[in-house]
Amino acid sequence: MTSERLQDRVAPAPAHAAIDDTIIDDSHRGTGAGPVSGAVASSRRIVLAATIGNLLEFYDFTIYSFFTTTIAKVFFPKSDPVVSTLLALSVFAIGFLARPLGGFVLGYYADKRGRRAALTLTIFLMGIGSLAIGLTPGYGSIGLAAPVLVIVARLVQGFAQGGEFGAATATLLETGPKRTRGFRASWQLASQGASALLGSGIAAALTYLLSPEQLLAWGWRVAFFVGTLIMPVGLYLRRHVADDTPDAGAGVLSAGSDTLHLKNAPRRDPTLVKKWFLAVFTVLGGTVTTYVMIYYIPLYAHQYLGMPSKLSMLASICASACSFLLCPLWGALSDRLQRRKPLITIGRGVLILLLYPAFWLMNVAPSLFVVMSMVFVMMFFYTMGSAPAFALMPENFPKYARAGYLGSAYATAVALFGGTAQVVAAWLTKVTGNVMAPAWYMMACLGLSLVAVHLFQETGDQDLS
Template identity: 60%
Template sequence: MQPPSIKEQQLSEPRAGSVATHASEADPSAVSSRKVVVAAVIGNLLEFFDFTVYSFFALTIGKLFFPSSDPITSSLLAFAVFAVGFVMRPLGGIVIGRYADRKGRRAALTLTIGLMALGAGMIGAAPTYAQIGLAAPALIVFARLVQGFAQGGEFGAATAMLLETGSDRSRGFRASWQLASQGGAALLGSGMAALLTNLLTEPQLHAWGWRVPFLMGMLIAPVGIYLRRHIVEEPPKADAGGVRNWRALDVRNWFLVVFAIMGMTVATYLLMYYLPTYCIQYLKLPARLSMLVGVGAALVSLVMCPLYGAWSDRMGRRKPLIVTGRVLLLVLIYPAFWMMTHFPALPAVMAMMLALMLCYTMGSGPAYALMPENFPKAIRAGFMSSAYAVSVSLFGGTAQLVAAWLIRVSGNVMAPAWYMIAAVLVSLAAVSWLRETGGRPLD
């Protein structure tokens, strides 16, 4: 019997950045990691786009599907339906995350993409209240439930696949695209909303313009086909996700990840989604200028997260960048909000936003590798999906509401800064308790 050839040895031990030319089901390690990154990121971007674009057209949806003599009531009902999606995230995280561990990442990603496309199509094609009565808002609610369920499970499966496919030396870079794609989704959503608002008249926007982003979201379906045909992965083991894997250490890490994400998700929803509203309501900036703040924050996230992720790979450690970024963010939050409230002009606001986002992405990009690396493969997708879904539902989905409530009860426009400081402090403590995983083989 002859020893394996050099070529066979190279295929069994892929180098960083290598691109397979003869990938097959029998040799999943030979698949191009770049194809997996592109496929996972595009799907993740489109899923977050569908989930967040609702917020940009919530006022229009409120008028068409939740009519009321009081416009505020209509908008509140529309935002309540937006929150319904967050309620379903933990359930989706548990169910689809476990499915990903048992049946594979590719199967779970294809399922979530299909469900998100279904929800987007239902919203985009839904008849209004004037056409079918109470069935119209019921249809919107059901679509949001479907989207929330899918989004809850997508995170863990996509992050696990990004982490596991490719060289160990570029895990941080690949995993950081999970957060970068969220920034891309926010950028795409805000850009689409701004484009339609400027190109269409108000009657056109209400008649059909608001449907365009949701119908575009159905482009997820071809991405699902791409994932099925081009992603090759190692089949899960027979006992993957079994009860014996729920060890005390993994449960401890699950709670640590919940609180590690807390500061990240509060900062995300306040800096990317709430800050434009804050600029309009309290800094009295024009709406067209305030929208630029959200666009700028999303752009920084899209660009900087992969750079920080790659930096953590070069260092061979995750926690130095994560801790440094979060400490700097803690130091800058209060001065930044003080500057914005005392010098309420676009240049000052944009400068402060840029400083905060640079620190935020430093403390968050590498964390998307550190957190899943703390779980073994057999339970990685399920634990990450459920931890992320619980944290985002409890802290991210409520961040804007809590910030607005704190300002109202305290009468202090600096209240959001204090809330963000508290959340980042808790998050920093949780990260410090997680095991350093940079430079180590993946479990």
């Protein structure tokens, strides 16, 4: 885009206007040629880069969760298996503490150096963290240094992931016509399900192919080495696909036009702070459910339902597949309805009512069929209540503040509640002696999230600001 065209597009805009969406709006698609078709193709490439990048980055978080018990044996004292597991889960949670910092620091870096530079850095850091975990010797070899090195690697991964979410979600929302915003934004959550599916599939394959001794000695490390593929694959995608986003001065997400709008954007808007807190509590219900249903269920099924590890992993695979397949459907339905909040309310409301009977049935009849069936039913309503929320939240923020506010709110909620969900669920079950504790915890978090959703403005039928 030439400087003259950029000025024509941006100069007349109001103080807090978004980048002109007309190059990708439905009303300007008549010819199917020229700048319109080029912008549409560019939009598709950007969506692809954002989705695949997010999928690859969540893989490392997923694989750590699935090998929690193995990691506990390798990196922590073996005197008390339950305590070792809690310590391993705590290290998993530590990685989330760096997310808010990553959201702020990498967000600032993205403003200064461009989105592509920041997103490329996140891919690189995640790959380094995965490689470090895979190469770290066990507690028996280097003692306390082993868990310390794993903690550092988890912090690096968390920092990188914190810088990924805001820009990727904003890109998915903004790159394309109004009528498919919910569908596009839903791929942020769908890609998390796909990464969990990939991670659980690899974990299950290694568990089935290797003996317990081989898995403990070296097999689990293979999964983390696979995670190092994030670096070359991610760098390639974001070098060749994301040319349109931050610093080229062309395309739907030009850094130059973003900068001009930011200069004229309101510096203080108290409503943004309110919306930030609403986003935190909206994410609360979804992130706790995600990390319990997808990541904690295999451990729960093994420890409390008496299912073999090889079978318990199938429950997580089922949950991941449901998330991957159902989220785009609910996102598309919210577009057709031009409403986000009804689906969120119904999905999360029904899930609250189902959690107790579902966990009760799994405990009184702990078979693979019952567990898989209950997981499917719960995930059906979870995805209904969560996929449209990934459009509702960013739609409530103006363009000039969308990535920063959304990214920091999401990172804060996931750090406080998502990363600790497994630890809290395991701790509540152990302290109370009540195997229904995870259900009660999710019900409380989902209830709070519904209040926040109710306070958000409905945006499915509105243009982006």
